[in-house]
Amino acid sequence: FGAPQSRENDVHRACDFVLALGEKMGDTLRVGMSSGTVYAGMTGSSGRCTYTVFGDTVNTAARLQHNASWGEVLTSGLDPSEMDGSFTLDQKHRCELRGRKQKVVVSRLSGRTGSDSIPSRNRRLVGRAPEMSYLLSRTGSARVDSLSGLTVLCGNAGIGKSRLLDEVGDRIDEGTRILMMKCDDILRRSLNPFIYLLGELFNDDKHAMSQSQTDLTRLEDGLARIGGQLRDLDTPASLTAREELEMAGPILASLLDKPVSQIESGGDRFENIAMAVGSLLKAFCLISPVILMLDDIQWMDDDSRRLFRVLGRTLRTLPLAVLAAGRPLDDDRRPTTGLEANLDTRALDLGGLRGFEARELVIDRLGSVPGSRLMDFIDERTSGNPLYIEQFCLYLLGSDFLEHREGTIELVPGRIEIPSGIRSILVARMDRLTPELRRLLQTASVIGSEFDVDVLSEVHRRPDISCELLEGERERLWSMTSGRKCAFGHSLYRDAAYGMLLDRRRRKLHERTARVLEKLAGDDTGAAAGSIAHHYQ
Numbered sequence: 447f448g449a450p451q452s453r454e455n456d457v458h459r460a461c462d463f464v465l466a467l468g469e470k471m472g473d474t475l476r477v478g479m480s481s482g483t484v485y486a487g488m489t490g491s492s493g494r495c496t497y498t499v500f501g502d503t504v505n506t507a508a509r510l511q512h513n514a515s516w517g518e519v520l521t522s523g524l525d526p527s528e529m530d531g532s533f534t535l536d537q538k539h540r541c542e543l544r545g546r547k548q549k550v551v552v553s554r555l556s557g558r559t560g561s562d563s564i565p566s567r568n569r570r571l572v573g574r575a576p577e578m579s580y581l582l583s584r585t586g587s588a589r590v591d592s593l594s595g596l597t598v599l600c601g602n603a604g605i606g607k608s609r610l611l612d613e614v615g616d617r618i619d620e621g622t623r624i625l626m627m628k629c630d631d632i633l634r635r636s637l638n639p640f641i642y643l644l645g646e647l648f649n650d651d652k653h654a655m656s657q658s659q660t661d662l663t664r665l666e667d668g669l670a671r672i673g674g675q676l677r678d679l680d681t682p683a684s685l686t687a688r689e690e691l692e693m694a695g696p697i698l699a700s701l702l703d704k705p706v707s708q709i710e711s712g713g714d715r716f717e718n719i720a721m722a723v724g725s726l727l728k729a730f731c732l733i734s735p736v737i738l739m740l741d742d743i744q745w746m747d748d749d750s751r752r753l754f755r756v757l758g759r760t761l762r763t764l765p766l767a768v769l770a771a772g773r774p775l776d777d778d779r780r781p782t783t784g785l786e787a788n789l790d791t792r793a794l795d796l797g798g799l800r801g802f803e804a805r806e807l808v809i810d811r812l813g814s815v816p817g818s819r820l821m822d823f824i825d826e827r828t829s830g831n832p833l834y835i836e837q838f839c840l841y842l843l844g845s846d847f848l849e850h851r852e853g854t855i856e857l858v859p860g861r862i863e864i865p866s867g868i869r870s871i872l873v874a875r876m877d878r879l880t881p882e883l884r885r886l887l888q889t890a891s892v893i894g895s896e897f898d899v900d901v902l903s904e905v906h907r908r909p910d911i912s913c914e915l916l917e918g919e920r921e922r923l924w925s926m927t928s929g930r931k932c933a934f935g936h937s938l939y940r941d942a943a944y945g946m947l948l949d950r951r952r953r954k955l956h957e958r959t960a961r962v963l964e965k966l967a968g969d970d971t972g973a974a975a976g977s978i979a980h981h982y983q
Contacts, residue, residue: 478510573803601796604833758788798830817856
């Protein structure tokens with residue numbers, strides 16, 4: 447997991463896969479898991495080759511697998527902050543592994559916690575008061591006398607979109623029903639958000655009499671209970687909705703019963719699915735106020751977007767509030783849902799926390815007032831991104847880089863590495879860049895946080911890098927400052943790109959940079975002497 451393409455939730459995916467495999471195979475399986483840097487690529491010849499990974503991390507996983515008992519999962523190097531609070535690690539101890547001089551800290555992956563929320567969500571929400579007030583006002587469209595409204599939260603990874611959705615769910619009236627739909631960046635299967643909704647509503651049904659019930663049986667029982675609630679309302683609208691829901695049952699069941707391939711937007715099945723989902727949502731709205739939440743809409747498949755366009759005609763007549771969250775698309779446009787044409791739509795763009803909010807978050811997470819040097823360091827590295835701030839606080843708390851001084855907590859001088867939770871996000875983003883831009887980004891990271899375009903061109907050994915420079919600006923990796931100079935838009939981008947380089951290539955680029963600086967300086971190396979020495983060192 448993480449090669450050849452890294453994703454933000456690789457640790458979560460790996461743990462989920464291993465536990466799912468264990469549920470199928472029981473005590474006939476034993477697993478070793480390790481997280482760290484590996485060497486990945488093709489090995490062999492042009493006639494016969496294979497993609498593989500190797501290195502100390504791979505060897506550690508193999509040793510752990512050998513030491514594990516049947517039915518056991520042993521792990522090393524996994525960062526709990528990347529596990530979304532969804533898994534349990536226990537029995538941490540030091541273990542001797544063959545081929546290792548020092549003992550390795552080993553934990554046992556024992557199962558799921560039953561919660562999809564990350565640890566930070568168990569803490570109070572810091573800041574975002576204006577945003578929360580606005581979102582709560584927009585959920586007013588879930589009242590019986592209101593019509594549907596759509597609010598789209600847009601912001602970069604870690605900015606707090608999902609956290610705000612959770613907080614809205616916690617603060618609304620107890621009688622309001624939350625319907626959650628999530629998009630998937632891995633499967634990208636047709637109508638995935640709708641399949642997810644049905645799974646959340648019926649597959650884990652708390653009213654189910656037996657865990658051996660099939661998904662379809664739970665769906666039937668769930669729809670029967672909703673039908674009973676509609677019958678108890680005993681109004682013309684509720685009785686009509688009950689009849690429509692009965693007709694919708696087999697169509698909803700078909701979404702769970704078999705995989706959905708791409709469907710034609712004008713086909714009968716598409717229209718039937720739109721009718722069935724609309725009947726289900728209408729039934730919920732008659733029983734209680736409803737808030738429909740759509741998360742990660744940047745990954746929404748085209749079929750789901752088309753289905754929402756059709757559903758919009760039904761939803762606009764219902765007392766329903768829709769809150770959608772997603773990241774900007776590659777061209778910086780806001781992601782869309784397909785509901786925009788039919789619903790009163792508003793957008794809420796989320797930026798970093800304001801200065802006083804960031805400070806309040808640091809105090810909350812560290813439990814002490816930060817000194818000026820510590821706060822400046824966190825501000826520089828995180829740009830107010832709440833996830834980044836939390837990751838840095840978690841990292842610093844577990845390190846020797848903090849000390850208490852006169853009622854404050856301050857940063858001790860020393861090298862600060864990027865926490866792995868942030869690195870995974872940044873590396874995942876870089877993996878989605880074009881190969882040419884990614885290589886240029888890594889070369890620029892060696893030169894420094896600011897770099898001269900001519901120096902970069904020489905070191906990169908490409909006379910014309912104008913296209914990649916413009917693409918990098920569009921991706922907000924860097925910006926032109928003055929003349930022919932560029933500066934990284936965020937120091938974390940530069941640090942992560944630098945960390946992706948193998949030692950041998952890193953040394954070669956440093957040496958090449960030093961020689962280019964010497965060449966461009968000519969006889970007058972005085973001004974560049976410090977930089978030249980740094981790269982040679």
